[in-house]
């Protein structure tokens with residue numbers, strides 16, 4: 280097999296699947312770290328006296344730099360200008376620094392210390408919450424950028440072949456990271472005497488391993504480049520700043536961006552607050568409360584590549600996205616109706632949510648290279664992620680506020 284890889288990168292099936300595996304493992308580690316604190320909310324309340332607003336603020340930190348400092352869009356431009364190898368290494372570096380700050384805040388800062396500052400009026404915040412949120416904000420810059428980098432890498436290696444299936448596999452690895460983030464942190468924290476910081480440290484070590492797998496991709500991608508250069512196939516179209524305006528002019532691009540904003544803003548905050556929901560509304564006992572939400576990423580592990588391969592063979596991406604969106608409306612209606620409160624209803628709703636959460640991404644991400652040329656793809660994905668990040672930042676804040684105002688949990 281190694282011989283085959285050495286002979287011809289561009290035509291070797293094993294080479295492109297190894298690339299996919301290496302990059303997807305890096306993504307998986309990032310996804311684990313993104314949600315590592317979600318199941319530890321109870322401990323944060325118990326040990327550090329965080330309230331729902333603190334937790335919501337921390338989660339909204341995810342979008343601060345990506346949205347307001349436009350870091351995500353710059354990330355996309357860096358990707359198109361300087362390439363996936365450089366951008367990937369930079370992204371993992373930024374993630375490590377961000378998560379290091381978060382680890383310090385949670386593991387070593389005095390939870391009772393507060394800071395006063397001015398932001399649209401005088402504010403007082405827990406220093407620990409602020410530092411953890413800033414670390415998370417920085418981490419998110421690297422994490423979002425590795426997401427667009429991975430998409431562009433998969434398109435480069437799989438275009439004209441089983442692209443949607445490969446993108447679906449990449450998303451499946453990411454969901455595995457989310458699943459592990461829902462399942463592992465609580466047992467790890469408990470095994471280390473209710474230590475909230477140990478799962479973060481565990482994630483950092485995982486991410487270092489993810490960095491190593493990314494280095495393997497770099498070696499293979501360099502060889503692909505030199506092979507293409509020898510064949511006179513080097514990419515000569517270069518990204519220019521004004522290309523951003525040609526992306527803006529594509530109407531289908533805006534439809535995808537809008538769906539991405541609404542769809543992900545509805546699904547991802549669910550992951551953050553789902554444990555609370557199944558305890559509060561569906562009466563599931565504390566230690567089982569992580570199980571029902573964890574069905575969501577498990578289902579998507581299988582379904583996203585499956586729907587991707589259907590899309591590769593049959594097309595119909597727009598219909599898949601419409602069906603996924605309709606299912607989402609049904610699921611949230613179920614979550615909202617007060618008398619739907621049996622645990623089995625929660626299981627069924629989460630399964631349907633899993634189908635929706637597979638249908639939409641499996642059609643959405645491979646649709647982008649159909650409307651955007653490859654040298655603008657990093658920027659286009661970045662713009663879609665940027666629009667999406669408004670929802671990812673705003674909705675958890677809204678939920679945290681609503682829970683504190685009308686929820687039943689003690690603050």
Ligand SMILES: C[C@H](NC(=O)[C@@H](N)CCCCN)C(=O)O
Nearest residue numbers: 313423426450453547640664667
């Ligand atoms: C591949 C795609 N990624 C994204 O949408 C990112 N912007 C990350 C958003 C989720 C944050 N936990 C996906 O996950 O489908």
